[in-house]
Amino acid sequence: MDKKELLKLLNNLEEQGPETAQTDRVLIIDGLNLFFRNFAILNAVNPDGVHVGGLGGFFRSLGALIRQIQPTSVYVVFDGAGSSNNRKNLLPEYKSGRNLQRITNWEVFESHDDEDDAKVDQMVRVIQYLKTLPVKTVTLDKVEADDIIAHLSSVLPKQKEDKVFIVSSDKDFLQLINENVIVYRPMEKEFYDENTVRQKFNMSPQNFIIYKTLMGDNSDKVKGVKGLGEKKLQKLFPELQERDLTLDDVYNLCESKFKEHVIYARVIQNIDSLEKNYKIMDLSNPMLDENDKTYLNTVVDSDNLMYLPEQFVAFYNEDKLGGMIRNVEFWVKDIFEPLNSYNK
Amino acid sequence: MPRGKKSKSLSEAVSSEIKANFNLDSFKNKKGLTSKAKFKEQTWIPLSDAYQEVTSVPGIPQGHIVLLRGHSDTGKTTALLEAAVSAQKRGILPVFIITEMKWNWEHAIQMGLEVNEVVDEETGEILDYNGQFIYTDRETINSIEDVAGFILDLIDEQKKGNLPYDLLFLWDSIGSVPCEMSIKSNKNNNEWNAGAMSTQFGNSVNQRIVLSRKESSPYTNTLVCINKVWTLKPESPMGQPKLMNKGGYAMWFDSTFVVTFGNVMSAGTSKIKAIKDGKQVEFAKRVNIQIDKNHINGVTTRGKIVMTPHGFILDDDKSLKSYKEDQASAWKAILGGGDFIIAEEDQAYEDITAHTKEPQ
Numbered sequence: 126m127d128k129k130e131l132l133k134l135l136n137n138l139e140e141q142g143p144e145t146a147q148t149d150r151v152l153i154i155d156g157l158n159l160f161f162r163n164f165a166i167l168n169a170v171n172p173d174g175v176h177v178g179g180l181g182g183f184f185r186s187l188g189a190l191i192r193q194i195q196p197t198s199v200y201v202v203f204d205g206a207g208s209s210n211n212r213k214n215l216l217p218e219y220k221s222g223r224n225l226q227r228i229t230n231w232e233v234f235e236s237h238d239d240e241d242d243a244k245v246d247q248m249v250r251v252i253q254y255l256k257t258l259p260v261k262t263v264t265l266d267k268v269e270a271d272d273i274i275a276h277l278s279s280v281l282p283k284q285k286e287d288k289v290f291i292v293s294s295d296k297d298f299l300q301l302i303n304e305n306v307i308v309y310r311p312m313e314k315e316f317y318d319e320n321t322v323r324q325k326f327n328m329s330p331q332n333f334i335i336y337k338t339l340m341g342d343n344s345d346k347v348k349g350v351k352g353l354g355e356k357k358l359q360k361l362f363p364e365l366q367e368r369d370l371t372l373d374d375v376y377n378l379c380e381s382k383f384k385e386h387v388i389y390a391r392v393i394q395n396i397d398s399l400e401k402n403y404k405i406m407d408l409s410n411p412m413l414d415e416n417d418k419t420y421l422n423t424v425v426d427s428d429n430l431m432y433l434p435e436q437f438v439a440f441y442n443e444d445k446l447g448g449m450i451r452n453v454e455f456w457v458k459d460i461f462e463p464l465n466s467y468n469k
Numbered sequence: 470m471p472r473g474k475k476s477k478s479l480s481e482a483v484s485s486e487i488k489a490n491f492n493l494d495s496f497k498n499k500k501g502l503t504s505k506a507k508f509k510e511q512t513w514i515p516l517s518d519a520y521q522e523v524t525s526v527p528g529i530p531q532g533h534i535v536l537l538r539g540h541s542d543t544g545k546t547t548a549l550l551e552a553a554v555s556a557q558k559r560g561i562l563p564v565f566i567i568t569e570m571k572w573n574w575e576h577a578i579q580m581g582l583e584v585n586e587v588v589d590e591e592t593g594e595i596l597d598y599n600g601q602f603i604y605t606d607r608e609t610i611n612s613i614e615d616v617a618g619f620i621l622d623l624i625d626e627q628k629k630g631n632l633p634y635d636l637l638f639l640w641d642s643i644g645s646v647p648c649e650m651s652i653k654s655n656k657n658n659n660e661w662n663a664g665a666m667s668t669q670f671g672n673s674v675n676q677r678i679v680l681s682r683k684e685s686s687p688y689t690n691t692l693v694c695i696n697k698v699w700t701l702k703p704e705s706p707m708g709q710p711k712l713m714n715k716g717g718y719a720m721w722f723d724s725t726f727v728v729t730f731g732n733v734m735s736a737g738t739s740k741i742k743a744i745k746d747g748k749q750v751e752f753a754k755r756v757n758i759q760i761d762k763n764h765i766n767g768v769t770t771r772g773k774i775v776m777t778p779h780g781f782i783l784d785d786d787k788s789l790k791s792y793k794e795d796q797a798s799a800w801k802a803i804l805g806g807g808d809f810i811i812a813e814e815d816q817a818y819e820d821i822t823a824h825t826k827e828p829q
Contacts, residue, residue: 157483206484245482252486264487 148286152196153274155293156203156262159186160248162294162311165228171445176233179247181449184254186311188450188460194290194309197467199260200277200424208269211412212405219345219405254440257433258457259465263424265417271297272411276421278306290316297337301408302330328365334409335362335370338402339392347402350391361388372403432465434458507684511765514561514637514691516551519781519788523758523772524728528555530765531635532682532689534675534723536643538696538714539730540821543738544756544776545695546571547580548728549639551780552693554581557601561691562634564623566616567606569645569697574598579778613648613662613716616640617669620692624677627688636690638678644697644715659827663717671719679723694720700734702823710734710823727762735821741775743793744812745804752796753777755784 163182171177191199212219234240255262263273278289282305291298292309299308299322308317315321322330339358341349353361364370364378376396379389392399413421434457441453450456509532515521516528529535529552537545553563563582565572578584587597598604603623610616626632648665651657674692681690697715712733714721721727731737741753759771773784782788 157479203483203487204480206478206481208480241479245479248479249482249486252483262487264484266484 148288149198149281149283150194150196151277151281151287151289152190152194152199153277153281153289153291154187154190154199154201155270155274155291155295155298156201156251157248157270158293158295159183159201159311160251161228162186164244164247168229168233169449170233171447173445174233175445176243177247177444177446177449179244180250180254180444181446183247183251185450187260188456190292190309191460191464196290196464199464201255201260201262202270202273202277203262203264204270205264205266205268207267210267212269215401215405216347219347250440250444254437256431257437257440258461259430259432261424261427261430263421265413265420268413268417271295271408272413273421274298275301275408275411276413276418277425280422280425282306296333297342297406297408299326300330300333300337300406302333327359329369331369332365334403334407335365335372335375337406338372338399339375341402342406345405347405348398349402350388350395350399352391353388357388361386372400430465432461434461508682509684509686509689512689514552514555514559516548516555517781519774519783520548520551520758522783523770523774523781524760525768525770526760526763526766528552529637529691529693530726531561531691532679533691533725533765534678534720535691535693536696536714536720536724536727536762537693537730538698538712538727540698540732540736542754543731543736544754544758544774544781545730546576546641547776547780548730549641549693549695550577550580550582552637553577553602553639554583556637557583560634561637562602562632564603564620564636564638565605566610566619566638566640567604568610568616568640569642569695570607572606572641576778580780607646611646612652613646613665613669616646617674620674621677624681624690627690633688635688638690638692640692640694642695642697643720659717663719666717667719671723675720675723679725694724696720699828700821700823702825713827715827724762725764727760729759729761731756734823741789742812743800743804748804749812750800750803752800753782753789753792 160179160183163186164179167178167182169176169178169181187199187201209219229240234243252262263277264270265273274291274293278291278301281287281289285304287305289306290309291301291306292311294310294312299317302308302317302319302322304319309315310317317325319330322328322333326333326336328336336358339350339353339362340355341347358365362370362375362378364374370378375392379392383389383393434454437457438454441450446453512531513527514529514531521527537548539545553565556563574584582602583600584598584602585600586595587599588594589596605619610619620638623632623636623638627634627636643666647657648662650661650665678690678692680686681688698712699715701711701713703710710733712729736756738754738756740751741755742749742751744750753775755773755775757771758774760769763769775782775784775789777792779792782792
């Protein structure tokens with residue numbers, strides 16, 4: 126390299142400016158969602174005949190997610206005690222009828238109560254295991270995990286390149302997607318960004334709340350507009366594909382066209398209940414008071430998390446999880462040591 | 470899996486479990502991890518001023534494994550004896566484990582070791598030596614396992630309260646005693662010996678020694694080992710020969726303080742003599758000394774030191790002159806009185822053969 130070339134190279138280096146800060150990759154996990162999927166799918170029992178599918182599967186899934194996403198921090202979020210009360214005040218039937226049926230049909234549980242007990246035991250144990258790992262376990266009384274996740278996903282990206290990955294099979298989170306926020310749906314094994322939402326639903330993530338408001342959510346007992354299905358929604362509201370809409374925009378559209386289709390008329394007739402739907406499902410304004418937000422911000426700022434790999438392994442052996450995680454000593458260090466290195 | 474109280478709903482159970490603070494103290498109690506973690510303040514067994522000046526450390530760190538290594542006649546035993554004399558003065562009990570039978574009581578006494586001679590009243594013959602030390606040699610110690618057993622036995626006695634002293638184990642030397650298996654098969658196998666060192670010392674004795682640094686231990690024990698060395702041939706014509714420890718590296722890994730005497734390919738000493746009329750007294754040797762490993766305070770230095778039958782002195786004219794004056798009367802007796810000259814023989818390079826593997 127001659128002198129001229131060297132000077133040119135040096136000039137270019139100067140123009141690049143200061144070194145860019147490291148970007149954050151935050152993994153936020155809907156804890157109960159991950160647990161239930163494993164609990165319902167994995168019929169694993171330990172040598173004492175105790176069902177351990179939810180517990181072992183939870184950590185297997187958590188490890189796989191960390192390996193895949195390689196986050197710099199991990200939050201596992203759970204519903205707090207009495208978490209659905211706020212929304213029940215708005216809509217008494219919200220989430221009613223849940224937990225009436227067993228979610229497994231294995232002989233290991235003799236009754237529904239037996240299954241419920243196992244859920245609680247394994248879930249409590251999941252928390253105890255999580256406390257030995259450099260992950261943040263978050264819950265707030267009377268607050269749903271969705272609201273916590275929504276708040277975290279809005280405050281965690283500190284710079285343009287930061288990414289937040291929300292892991293849940295709950296479609297509600299799709300409305301949170303933006304240039305920083307990606308949703309991973311484990312059932313489909315697919316990452317949803319703005320483009321994916323557009324391809325699958327023909328609308329922007331911002332309009333997804335309108336979609337949910339009009340369609341309702343059977344699993345939460347939130348009723349949508351009667352007679353409105355996905356195809357009809359796309360046909361009657363082509364504006365959803367074209368621009369971001371507010372609920373007022375939707376009313377105005379329906380008012381101008383209410384004679385054209387009964388669905389438009391039903392929207393006008395059900396303004397009050399649709400507004401409730403919107404309030405219940407809108408995660409851009411999570412149901413959190415100022416104290417809740419302050420607490421969550423403290424959690425975000427806290428560091429020096431506990432990392433006790435030997436204790437994790439001790440719990441694992443105590444629970445006789447055997448081969449649920451292969452070579453657990455290596456696994457725990459392989460997965461969580463890199464994560465712990467960010468935790469300083 | 471511990472069963473929880475069933476009165477709680479899932480979200481209540483999760484919530485209360487998350488809020489339950491992790492208490493490290495109760496965790497430690499539950500797991501029996503409550504032993505005291507505090508270590509004693511570091512103390513040293515001081516060696517001579519010259520050693521301190523050249524190495525910038527006070528001497529031998531107590532509660533550690535210390536290696537003194539180098540070719541023959543480079544000052545290792547001088548350092549070992551300085552440590553013993555200094556320990557004795559401080560009420561620390563020296564325990565000599567002499568597996569290389571080059572021990573010389575006269576030299577030890579000359580260095581200042583407090584020794585009582587047991588004399589036959591009739592003949593005046595010295596029958597034995599005793600005093601404030603423990604001495605054992607190849608009469609009873611024949612293998613690496615014997616050395617380990619002997620040290621552990623004394624530590625056990627100390628623990629029982631039967632030996633109320635800080636102990637300074639002085640082993641001369643690693644590499645001079647085989648393991649049981651070598652003895653039984655009548656074949657000195659270096660791999661077996663190294664294996665025994667690792668099993669007996671690396672996994673057991675050394676840990677007992679360094680454990681005594683903890684505040685919970687009433688006594689502090691130290692192990693100083695002389696380690697014989699050999700020279701490894703360079704792998705390529707451009708490579709450098711390397712100083713290797715005999716008997717394997719278990720002790721090297723466990724030691725926190727290593728002093729190397731002399732050079733790699735030779736002892737690297739030069740002899741200093743008093744000469745008169747063709748008679749000469751070789752009274753000192755100049756030698757390189759280097760701290761190779763220091764996990765105590767991190768100081769690693771190298772320099773030259775002069776070793777005499779009475780200990781180390783500084784390598785400068787003033788110290789040599791002072792030593793000469795102190796010893797003049799003794800040398801006059803040998804050299805026949807009058808003035809004598811101090812002469813220094815050129816660097817005494819004794820060719821040391823480099824090997825491709827540890828010699829048997």
